Amino acid sequence: xxxxxxxxxxxxxxxxxxxxxxxxxxxxxxxxxxxxxxxxxxxxxxxxxxxxxxxxxxxxxxxxxxxxxxxxxxxxxxxxxxxxxxxxxxxxxxxxxxxxxxxxxxxxxxxxxxxxxxxxxxxxxxxxxxxxxxxxxxxxxxxxxxxxxxxxxxxxxxxxxxxxxxxxxxxxxxxxxxxxxxxxxxxxxxxxxxxxxxxxxxxxxxxxxxxxxxxxxxxxxxxxxxxxxxxxxxxxxxxxxxxxxxxxxxxxxxxxxxxxxxxxxxxx
Amino acid sequence: xxxxxxxxxxxxxxxxxxxxxxxxxxxxxxxxxxxxxxxxxxxxxxxxxxxxxxxxxxxxxxxxxxxxxxxxxxxxxxxxxxxxxxxxxxxxxxxxxxxxxxxxxxxxxxxxxxxxxxxxxxxxxxxxxxxxxxxxxxxxxxxxxxxxxxxxxxxxxxxxxxxxxxxxxxxxxxxxxxxxxxxxxxxxxxxxxxxxxxxxxxxxxxxxxxxxxxxxxxxxxxxxxxxxxxxxxxxxxxxxxxxxxxxxxxxxxxxxxxxxxxxxx
Numbered sequence: 001x002x003x004x005x006x007x008x009x010x011x012x013x014x015x016x017x018x019x020x021x022x023x024x025x026x027x028x029x030x031x032x033x034x035x036x037x038x039x040x041x042x043x044x045x046x047x048x049x050x051x052x053x054x055x056x057x058x059x060x061x062x063x064x065x066x067x068x069x070x071x072x073x074x075x076x077x078x079x080x081x082x083x084x085x086x087x088x089x090x091x092x093x094x095x096x097x098x099x100x101x102x103x104x105x106x107x108x109x110x111x112x113x114x115x116x117x118x119x120x121x122x123x124x125x126x127x128x129x130x131x132x133x134x135x136x137x138x139x140x141x142x143x144x145x146x147x148x149x150x151x152x153x154x155x156x157x158x159x160x161x162x163x164x165x166x167x168x169x170x171x172x173x174x175x176x177x178x179x180x181x182x183x184x185x186x187x188x189x190x191x192x193x194x195x196x197x198x199x200x201x202x203x204x205x206x207x208x209x210x211x212x213x214x215x216x217x218x219x220x221x222x223x224x225x226x227x228x229x230x231x232x233x234x235x236x237x238x239x240x241x242x243x244x245x246x247x248x249x250x251x252x253x254x255x256x257x258x259x260x261x262x263x264x265x266x267x268x
Numbered sequence: 269x270x271x272x273x274x275x276x277x278x279x280x281x282x283x284x285x286x287x288x289x290x291x292x293x294x295x296x297x298x299x300x301x302x303x304x305x306x307x308x309x310x311x312x313x314x315x316x317x318x319x320x321x322x323x324x325x326x327x328x329x330x331x332x333x334x335x336x337x338x339x340x341x342x343x344x345x346x347x348x349x350x351x352x353x354x355x356x357x358x359x360x361x362x363x364x365x366x367x368x369x370x371x372x373x374x375x376x377x378x379x380x381x382x383x384x385x386x387x388x389x390x391x392x393x394x395x396x397x398x399x400x401x402x403x404x405x406x407x408x409x410x411x412x413x414x415x416x417x418x419x420x421x422x423x424x425x426x427x428x429x430x431x432x433x434x435x436x437x438x439x440x441x442x443x444x445x446x447x448x449x450x451x452x453x454x455x456x457x458x459x460x461x462x463x464x465x466x467x468x469x470x471x472x473x474x475x476x477x478x479x480x481x482x483x484x485x486x487x488x489x490x491x492x493x494x495x496x497x498x499x500x501x502x503x504x505x506x507x508x509x510x511x512x513x514x515x516x517x518x519x520x521x522x523x524x525x526x527x528x529x530x531x532x533x
Contacts, residue, residue, distance in 0.1 A: 016462055037346045047405040055403040083303035090296045125518055129482040138318040140311030143303050217392045234402050253390035
């Protein structure tokens with residue numbers, strides 16, 4: 001540093017990674033990986049150039065989406081997606097509350113804590129699509145399997161974030177209520193719920209938003225919803241119908257995002 | 269005498285809260301009715317038997333199948349990594365156009381950049397893959413582009429929020445030396461957001477590893493292609509092996525991400 005400071009006009013920006021061994025190791029390793037990865041790419045350029053024409057047809061379809069000719073399918077798809085979103089969020093949030101309390105170290109004994117944390121870990125690691133594949137195999141095609149998938153994912157998501165919030169509540173209020181001889185449900189109602197309620201509502205709205213996005217995807221593996229409509233449209237190469245579906249998805253997602261953002265601001 | 273019992277709410281408020289609960293419950297049950305009007309309950313009632321049946325078919329896992337999985341796993345890694353790289357490269361300019369303090373025109377360019385971010389974020393990478401497979405044909409390339417398109421919105425949103433929160437004094441100081449626009453970017457803005465960008469990229473890479481494991485279900489390459497094939501032929505022991513491989517991959521990526529983030533913070 002002193003040598004650099006004493007030579008005016010030769011200041012150099014400090015490197016992003018301080019240790020030279022790590023820096024050069026990462027640069028070389030990254031370069032080697034890129035060469036290997038790009039070399040192993042198998043791209044059928046003939047097929048790609050052939051597809052580009054189709055790509056233009058698809059872009060053109062976005063400018064002229066066809067809402068009309070599959071109107072019935074689109075309406076049913078969105079009806080399934082929206083009902084799936086509402087029911088899964090409601091049940092998922094309701095079930096996540098006991099799991100969250102169980103996964104909070106300051107409220108639950110160790111064995112319940114480990115059980116709930118284990119459940120959360122499993123629910124968060126399993127991809128929704130994979131869960132949906134299995135639930136479709138077990139419960140049959142349709143939105144009921146999708147509803148169960150989203151409920152399962154909602155429990156893990158909500159319980160993890162709520163448990164972290166519960167663990168951070170002010171311990172003074174807990175102690176004060178315990179000192180009055182309050183029962184466990186009273187403790188939850190007056191000491192815990194009152195402190196975490198704004199976050200519970202905010203996260204539920206956020207999850208509602210996520211569940212709608214996910215409901216558009218799990219239909220691809222047969223779990224009902226708008227994803228099934230989209231998949232069918234793509235299989236038939238009806239790009240204009242697919243474009244219509246995608247535009248409606250974007251519109252609903254934007255609407256949900258603004259609405260839930262606005263509501264969360266009002267609450268917090 | 270004894271003071272009246274303390275209550276959280278007045279009776280009127282209690283009644284409103286109760287009515288709200290009744291209405292909410294009624295709404296949810298109605299949506300449940302609409303949702304399940306075509307459900308075949310015989311299949312649902314049959315589920316426990318199905319669980320036992322599929323469970324017994326899935327065990328033991330086909331361990332020898334692992335030999336065939338190394339190549340698809342390498343492809344999955346490439347889809348996630350190259351897709352993240354491409355996504356970040358596209359997201360950085362979009363973020364600069366979207367941030368209020370660096371955008372060339374808040375009235376015309378900024379809304380366009382925000383629209384690109386929202387559009388990319390609203391569509392799951394699996395749907396992007398579905399579209400790209402139809403256009404480009406099945407394969408790794410469709411997967412990489414799908415991951416990249418989905419990453420633009422995620423990285424772009426977090427990055428432009430970080431750019432809007434930078435310390436303006438450092439930018440001013442560089443401007444005061446007479447630096448050109450590009451020099452201000454390189455010496456005033458970039459050093460402030462570099463750690464954030466690295467953090468966001470690693471975070472997104474972790475998500476992309478998870479997502480790229482299932483992209484193959486719609487034909488976009490990687491281990492999902494094997495999963496689709498195994499499910500299609502009802503080869504349940506192979507499915508178990510695939511799930512174990514996917515699970516292990518996710519755990520490794522989570523570990524790598526945690527290590528890198530610890531180094532960054």
